[in-house]
Amino acid sequence: MTQLSIIFLGTSGSWPTVKRNVSAIAIKRGSEILLFDCGEGTQRQFQKSNASYMQISKIFITHFHGDHFLGLPGLIQTMQLNDRKKSLSIYGPKGINQLMENILNLGYFHPDYKINTYELNDEDSLHFGEYTINIIKVDHGVTTLGYSIQEKSRPGKFDKKKALKIGIPEGPLFSKIQKGETITLKNGQIIKPKQILGPARKGRKIVISGDTKPTKKMIDFAKFADILIHDSTFDSKLKDIANDYGHSTAYQSAEIAKNAKINKLFLTHISPRYLDNEILEKDARKIFKNSYVARDFQEIEVNYVG
């Protein structure tokens, strides 16, 4: 079973504070790290966390406000100084190609490893074997993308009793069935996986909203997610400011969480004005109990449900 975890590396909105750095979320899946946004100082946040920037395979940028991408040049440079050889893929909205060209022409640095950049559009999907990255355009004034990581569904639960009853001998045939293969017994009997396995179990799903005011389409996009990480720059008292600047309140994020029937909500991009988590968590929990303000270096294991 592939380990899947989220490490919050920066949860502050717009500028850093002593407690929170600017935006970055690492998603660790097996030996690979997917990085969502890369605010200034992200390389050092990695050093202070349980994750290594050398494991990053793909970086996804939500939009081109400085607190979401200014950590890229330093991170790219440090990976080279630490002998990175394998290529790096960087995804973002239209403009990422030009932005990366500009970033790679600052000062004297030029990377020796390959950097591939990809411009993404609303409703794009990227298929990477065991998981898919889905893209949604959100509403933040400037072009901004939200992302979901959706794992492929897994075969259903193995019913050992049934298997023995049918006459499958305990051993290698069990694991073939478990993997979804059809097998033939010594007596010539053909057994299909669906005879032994329960209904397919859905893969895990994590959704990252990016900076955005609340949108109806996020409800569909986040449907049944295990984890939704949503912009929650302000609390309900500052709803007008929040929405005018293309951000959400904690309560508005929680409304989406509730309507999308997700499991656990993490609030992020917290305005530096909030010195603790109480106001925002209270605001969100009025409507969705399983709401938490994300903290820098917090690590969330995402387990299979069922």
Added chain:
Amino acid sequence: MTQLSIIFLGTSGSWPTVKRNVSAIAIKRGSEILLFDCGEGTQRQFQKSNASYMQISKIFITHFHGDHFLGLPGLIQTMQLNDRKKSLSIYGPKGINQLMENILNLGYFHPDYKINTYELNDEDSLHFGEYTINIIKVDHGVTTLGYSIQEKSRPGKFDKKKALKIGIPEGPLFSKIQKGETITLKNGQIIKPKQILGPARKGRKIVISGDTKPTKKMIDFAKFADILIHDSTFDSKLKDIANDYGHSTAYQSAEIAKNAKINKLFLTHISPRYLDNEILEKDARKIFKNSYVARDFQEIEVNYVG
């Protein structure tokens, strides 16, 4: 007496570590801060220190390796988000104008306050009333500048005994003399400051080498400095690597300190390989006792001598 202090905000070489951020040195003089280099994450180092980035009036960049300037775009942006109105001056080697143009065109940000950039050359001097910034080209492979801050000399010590003996009444005439003004006593006698004051006392001098291998001209440039802050990326065992890459060893920095007859040496741009200060301090103190490895957030008061 104007307060003068140095706050080390980043003392690591090339990339950050958990303990040390990349290069930045704040010099606080009265209500003004001069920032020398601005590596990634400098704005947050300010937040964790006793200095405020809102007090920065001038930024001096030594050269265009990423660990010395990649904190500029975030710092400039955050100062604006915190309502900076006053203009900011940024100095650096030839190329700083173009670099700043590129930096200010990353993403969507454009500053509302004025940013003036200035290209500097070897042996330039910038006069700012009470102090002068002197520039020296050092030897780091790419064009790199060292800087000194030299205060104007102050009037000599007031000799109270002598003043009373000559017949100057205690009171406002004392302070006029102290400021260097010629006074006339009630009996018509004219008193010149030099009759009462000791020899002029030299202003304080701080020298920052930038990244460099040891150079002979640094000895003259740093002559009699109160504080010399010198590249000390490696220890003597790694002398060849140090010099090949345009850096100095702790011992080589200390040799310059000794020959320049400076007061106190701070070693900086410490390679991430050194987990404590011992090796480098030992190396330097073989030849110059008053040598210290700078630590992040260390604050040094620079007092008048004599």
